Amino acid sequence: MEHKIIDTQEVVIRFTGDSGDGMQLTGTLFADASALYGNEISTFPDYPAEIRAPQGTVSGVSGFQVHIGATEVKTPGDYCDVLVAMNPAALKANAKWAKPGASIIIDTDSFDEKGIEKAGFTTNDPIAEMKLEDYHILAAPITSLTKESLKDSGLDNKAIIRSKNMFVLGMCYFMFNRPLHFTEEYLEKKFAKKPNLIAPNKKVLNDGYNYAHNIHAIPNTYRIEPAKQEPGVYRNINGNQATAWGLLAASEKSGRPLFCGSYPITPATVILEELAIHKSLGAKTVQCEDEISGICTAIGAAYAGNMAVTTTSGPGLSLKSEALGLAMITELPLVIVDVQRSGPSTGIPTKTEQTDLNQALYGRNGECPIMVMAARTPSHCFHSAFYAAKYAMEHMMPVILLTEGFIGNGSEPWKIPSMHDYPAINPPIIDKCEGKFKPFERDLEKYARSWALPGTPGLEHRVGGLEKNPAGAVSSDPLVHEQMVAARAEKVARVANYIPDLEIIGNQSGDVLLVGWGGTYGHLYTATKQLLADGANVGFAHFDYINPLPKNTAEVFAKFKKIIVCELNSGQFVDYLRAKHPEFKFAQLNKVQGQPFIVQEIVEAVKAL
C-alpha cells in the first residue's frame, strides 16, 4: 500500500492511560518535539489527584492533550484527532473527547477480560459498547511488542513494561512525521546518570516508529509544517515556570533579592520548586511549615527589604487571609500568586477553575482592597508576575496574581523576550530623611509610602497590624482611622493611572463584546476569530487587571450593543462588573466543571444572544 503524506493545518492528540503509564511525559515529549520542529503548540494535562489510583480503573486515568498547528494555536483543542488509550479505562474515560472518525490507538494487551471488567464495561467488546466502530481503531499489542523489543536489553520486566510509552510515542511520531532526534537527545540527557537506560529507550522509540510504518494500518500520515512565527529565539514554557521566571526577572530589575515563603500545594508547587532551583540568581526559598508561615515569612522578608513572594492555590489563599490584611495595613510590597483550582475546600485539586476571584477581591476582614491581576496564558504568566512585583514594590502594597491550573500546568512556545524590553523597577527605598521618620507619610502621586529598610541608621520605626497615624504611632482616633482607610484604598485605585488600557480584539465596535479574564483567553480568542469568520459583528476584551479596572473600561463597553462575560465560575467577575458599572447590561456564560471552556460552547452562547 502506498503511504501518502497529507499536509494539514492542525491536529490534536490526546495521550491517555493509567496514572502510572507515563502519559504526562509522553505528551510533554510530543509537544516539545513539535515546538522544536517549529509548530505552534498548546498543551493541557488532565490528571487525577491520586499519585497511583487503583490500577486499571477510570478514576486512575491520566491524560495529556497536545494541540499542534502550522498556524495560530491558542488552546489545547476541544476534541482530538488522535486518541491514545493505553488501557480500557482510558478509552472509557476519554472516547468522548475524540472527534467523529478520529484515530484511536489502543494497547490490545491491556484489553483482556480483567482490564475490560476493571474499567466497568459490561460486555467484552468495549469498541462496540462505546459505539466506536466508525472510528479508525489502531489495535496494537504495545506491551508485548515492547517486551519483544527489549528482551535482550538486560532490563528487568518492570523496567521494560515501563518503556511502553516510548513505543506509542514512536508510533505517533510516524503518524505525524515528527523527527525523533529531539526526543533521543532528551533521553540522553535524562538518563546521563543511568546510561544503561538510554539505548533501550531509544530502541523502543524507534521500534514503535518502524512498527507503525510496517503494519500498513496507517494509510496516511500527516505533516504539520512549521508555523509562520515571528523571528526570534523560542522556548517551550509552562505557566508555573513562567511565573517563577517573571518573579526572578523582577528581582533582577529591582535589585531586591527574591524571597519566597511557600507551602507545597497542587497545582502551585512547581513555582516554589522552580524558584528553589535558581539560587544562582539569589533567590531564597523557604519551604514553610504551613501556608500562614509562607505569607508571614514573606511579610518579614519584605519588611527587611527583600522582594517577597508567596505562592499557593485557593485553600492556601484562605489560610493567608489574615496575614494579607497585615501586609495591606503595613503597606509592604508582597506578591501572592494563587494558581486557582476547583473548590470549595479541597474540591477537585487537579482541575482548573476561576472560582477564587471573590476571595482575592474581598476575602479579608475590615476594609482591605488589594490589587488583583490575572494571567492569560502559560507564557503570559512571566509578564504578569513581573508586573505584579513591579506594582507591589513601586506602590508599596500586596498584589494578588491569579493564574489557573490550566495555564499553570499548560505549556506553549514562547518567544524569549530580552530583559531590555522590560522596564526598571524603582521601589521607594529611602536611606535618610529630615526630622523624625514618618513611616506612613505618602507621596502625592501614587500614595505610596517609603520603604525604610532595617539596618538604615536614623529611620528606626515600628509597623504593625494596629491602625496608625501617618507618623507611625498607634491610633484609634475615629477620624485618623477613616483617613487611613481612605488613603490605602486610594493608593490601590490610583494604580489605574499606571496600568495599560483595555484593548479590543476583532471589531472595535459592534453587536456583541465577549469579555473574559485569566486563563480563558485562548478559548475566547479562538471563539472570537471563529465568530468573525462566520460573519458575526463581535469584539473581544480580556481583563488582565481586575482591581483596579483599566480606566477605559466603560468606554470599551459602550461600543457594543451587548456584552457577554464568560468565566469558569458561577458569575463572580460579571457580578463585580455589575457593581462597578451598573450602567451596562451584562449577559453571562459560566461553566463550573473543573474543565476549560470548549470553543464551540462559547460560539453558540454568543450566537444565541
Place this chain on the structure above:
Amino acid sequence: MKYTLQDFKSDQEVKWCPGCGDHAVLASVVRAMPEVCEELGFNKEQFVFVSGIGCSSRFPYYMNTYGFHSIHGRATAISTGVKVANPELSVWQATGDGDALAIGGNHFIHALRRNIDINIILFNNRIYGLTKGQYSPTSKLGIVTKTSPYGSIEQPFTPGQLVLGARGTFFARSLDSELKLNQEIMVQAAKHKGTSVMEMLVNCVIFNDGTHLEFSERSVREDRTIVLKHGEPMIFGKNRDKGLVLDGHKLKVVTIGENGITEKDILVHDAHTDNIGIHSLLVDMKYPEYPVALGVIRDVEEKSYEENVHNQVKEVKEKSKIQCMEDLLHSGATWTVE
C-alpha cells in the same frame, strides 16, 4: 558605638498595668542591648523587635529600634523572614504563652527545628491577659478562669520541653524581677547562633496574680530556685548547702554535709552538651519536689538556618552557568525562527 539604655527606650508611653512583670523584662532588655552591641559589634539600627498579639506583644512600640507588631501567633514566622532576608540584623521576638504556644505553636517548633538565629523572649504568665483572663496552654491544671469556671481540665505545656522536643539549641529561664540574670541570659542568647528561647516567668497582677509566687517570692527564692551556670556545680539555697545529684534516672536534691555528701558529689552543669537527657530533667524540675531551674539550661552550637540558606546560595552561584536573567531565559532547549 557605645550605647546606653536611654538609646533603646522609645518615646511611647508604656501601657502595661502597674505591677505587670513585663515592665521588668523591658527594663532588662534596654539594659542588655548596649552590652549586646559592645560584645557583638551591633549598631542600634540593626535590631528588629518582632511580636505577635497579646500584652507582651506591645513590646516593639517601647523600643527605639526597628519593630514589627504583627498578628496573633505569627511573630516567629515574621522573624524568620526578617532574618533570612537580612542575616546582618539582630532579630528579637517578644511573645506570650498564648501567642507562641497556642495559636503560634506550629511556627514555634519549626523555628526551633530549623535553628534560625532569632532570640525569642517568651513571656509566660500562664494566662490570657489581653482578652481579660482565660486559661492558656501553660495554665495550671484546675485553674479557675472565665473559660474554665469549674477548673481547667487541660494539662499545661512546659515550654522548655517543647524546645527540647524540637531539638532546640538554646533554652534559658528566668523570673521577671531578676534583672541582672535576665541581662546575662539575653547577652548569651544574642551570642548563640540559632533559635534562643528565653522563658521569662512574668506575673500578671490582674488575672493571674502570684502564679509563680510559691518559688519566686523573695524570702524563699534562693531555696526554691536554682540558677544554673555552665561549668559550675548545681548548688542552691540561702546557705548554698543544697545540690543536685543523679539518682538512677532521676535528679535528687541533697544537702551538702549530710549523709557524707560533699561538693564533689554535686552535678556540674553542662549547657553545651547535645544530650537532651539531663537538660530535660532540669527543665522539668517543679517545686516543691525540686527547685525551679533558672539560667541558661541549654546552649548547644550548631549551624543556623539562615547561614545555611546563604551558604547554599553562594555555592550554587559559584557553580552555576546561570548568572543573570538572560542566561536563564536562554538555558535548556531553545530554537530559532529565522
